[in-house]
Amino acid sequence: MNTDLKPQIQPDSFSFDGASEAEILTVLAKYPVERKASAVMPLLYIAQRQMSRLTGSAWVPVAAMDEIAQRLEMPAIRVYEVSSFYTMFNTKPVGRYHLQVCTTTPCWLRGSDDIVEACKRTTGIAALGGTSDDGQFTLTQVECLGACSNAPILQVDDDFYEDMDGPRTVALIEALRRGERPPAGPAINRSGSAPEGGRKTLIDTVHSISENK
């Protein structure tokens, strides 16, 4: 179980702050009152973001899950099941920056091993799943992030850094360490998943059918 239930790690209590409460109101409005358990995943995200905001570590403690269970009038175990099923919810503390490397086939073919290596070297993390000594970075391996055309991908918190390689990863981590947030998206000269250096097809001006003859 990818969870740490040690009492010295788990906070005794958890309560949503004002900003979170406002978010919860908009989320709950989307579901019928008797089906409010459907809001469990948005609420887990809200709790995780609040932890990130307040403690610098984006994770969901058991106390928060209990609070969510109580609010949504569902058994606590059902919340535990959801939060442990999805890898997007961290059930133990993570570093300030959560480095998530996709190592599924397309990313791996395009060199995700280099990225893992660069992450380890730059942050000093010994193995996947670990946190750096300064508590700044946590490195985890994730399954396909659905951005294969921009492989390999390194996801930092909620942002995709695409078309990465070893040196670019090192540069990114250095920037994060300086407190900068480089813009997310492709690291090479292209827009989204368009070809590198601009358009490669459909570049001729449009000819009429008669001209084509």
Next chain:
Amino acid sequence: MVRVIVDGTPVDVPAGFSALQACEAAGKEIPRFCYHERLSVAGNCRMCLVQVVRAPKPVASCGFPVSEGMEILTDTEVVRRARRAVMEFLLINHPLDCPICDQGGECDLQDQAYGYGSGMSRYHEAKRAVTDKDLGPLVKTVMTRCIQCTRCVRFTTEVAGTPELGMVSRGENAEITTYVEKALTSELSGNLIDICPVGALTAKPSAFHARSWEYKKTDSIDVMDAVGTNIQIQARGGEVMRIVPRVNDEVNEEWLSDKGRFSVDGLKRKRLDRPWVRVHGKLMEASWQDAFVALARRMDGVSGYQIGAIAGDLCDAESLCALKDLMTALGSPNLDCRQDNAWYDLSAREGYLFNSSIPDIENADALLLVGTHPRHEAPVLNARIRKRFLEAGRGGFPIAMIGHPTTDPTYHAELLGDGPDILEKLLDGTHPFAERLQNAKRPMIIVGHGALTRHDAASIYEACKKLAAQAGAVSEGWNGLNILHTAASRVGALDLGFLPGARGRSATGMLRGGVDILWLLGADELPIDKIGADTFVVYQGHHGDAAAARADIILPGAAYTEKPGTYVNTEGRVQRSFRAVFPPGEAREDWRILRAFSEVVGKKLPYDTLESLRERMAEVNPVFRLIGGLARPTAQIEGQTITEASASVVSATQEEGFAASPFRPVMQDYYQTNTISRASPTMADCSRVYGPARAVAAE
């Protein structure tokens, strides 16, 4: 009805049936792990794969609805190969430690691997291991054996109503757990052991004690509550090793309460295995002869009016009948089976029965609980209420409670108030719940001993009766006014008229020094210290508890596992149990003790065999002829021996109107309510883990 063809045989099944049920209806055995008739369908073990003609691939029959003309094939090469493959996958991470597994011999996985598996393994890689969980003192876990059928998750969520188990994480890491380490709080947790198809959940108290094929199995009736759960006693070498439920849809379906299942170790401890006689203030071992002579000598010259008998909660009807006959022969009208001083409406048999019957809870459409907490008083019956609650859906089965429950009732019950005064508001219709009772077609009112043991019990019962009449709860084919008993012997004793006769004393009267000689038949749940110092106490029973310590003569009797007996449950259902083992040492069956003593005292009882005693019981009350069945709540049964006089004696102590005090819980501690459970180390463990102190702290 829908016609489906199973392996060439046409069968007609209801439209809602699944392919698996249709195959069963056609007499075909379909292997399964996750599917269980009394739980929702999960469809995750894939063992029940069958071939449906024109379907592209094998289908999981448990979750596949039947349709007209569907052709199902259960024994083709495709099906056999599919089952073999599923079995191989299930066994990949299973430890194959059958030789040291308690489930061995009664394991679905073992049996089905033998019947449907491939006979050899091709898997040479490392198996996954899962850490064991601590689920409390009753259920032992070996989680590596788990095949993740989720039956336990569904049982705790649906039947027990304590959603504490779940499957967390996913894929290779998925596991069954409470997540945060905690003991299961259900009173039905022992049933997890039965429904687990593998050895992942086994009985902690009896771990490694015996193998399933070594047991001698005897059918019996549970006496830990008044539900009359059908059980099977499994003994080895004269020792009861464990108790498991038998299926009886009319009573317990296939569940058994934890107290009924796990208090077995109390049967081996603190037993009275020889007669004792108090000589010069000290209890001395004695022979049966000496004990009988000493007792007969003491009785000599004492008038019948100075002798009294109180029956306890675990007695079989045979011993009650024999004791009553003995007392009558001695000229004593002082008989009482209500050691808790309860009040019943004794004018008719319905006055003290659970008239709706347990299976008909599923037909009720509104429920009012008065001074009762069925989760503790009758856990199996409570599961039936929860079943009805879930079936009816949101708001379909309104439940209200008067009297604060000590724990969550496992269904949504509106708490109307703490005391009986709220009944007035229900009667005059000013309370909103009165309308819901009015609108219900088959409303139920359950009156518990939290109400019946009060001084204003008669007024409460009258109010409930009036309320039932107002709500139309008593009509043709439906009697919604119910008494929930907690003592297994109570209804049998009331049926036999084990009550004060003309000018006879009630239990309280006898305790207050109204009699010289007090015969306690397993009666331990009364204020022993209130027995007058001059009263000569005879204790006939099986456990050396408080009453035995006070006794002047101890006659060692047999526990419910050691004698054939008749028990009448709270519905008035007469059920028989058989002897599983012999009583320890000198102890004897209780009616035989009474029969033997009657001869010593010169009042020989007219029966020498169990059959003739049972004939006598049927003479006293013909309900004892209806074994297993239920005398439907009709008019009073002829031959009822309750006299007007005895009814009036009882109501004399009753107060007019309602007292202001709130209802008190019937049980302080579910796990220790009688001599057997108090002698059980397992129940003591449970009491420590789940006991009242803890419950209060949790609230």
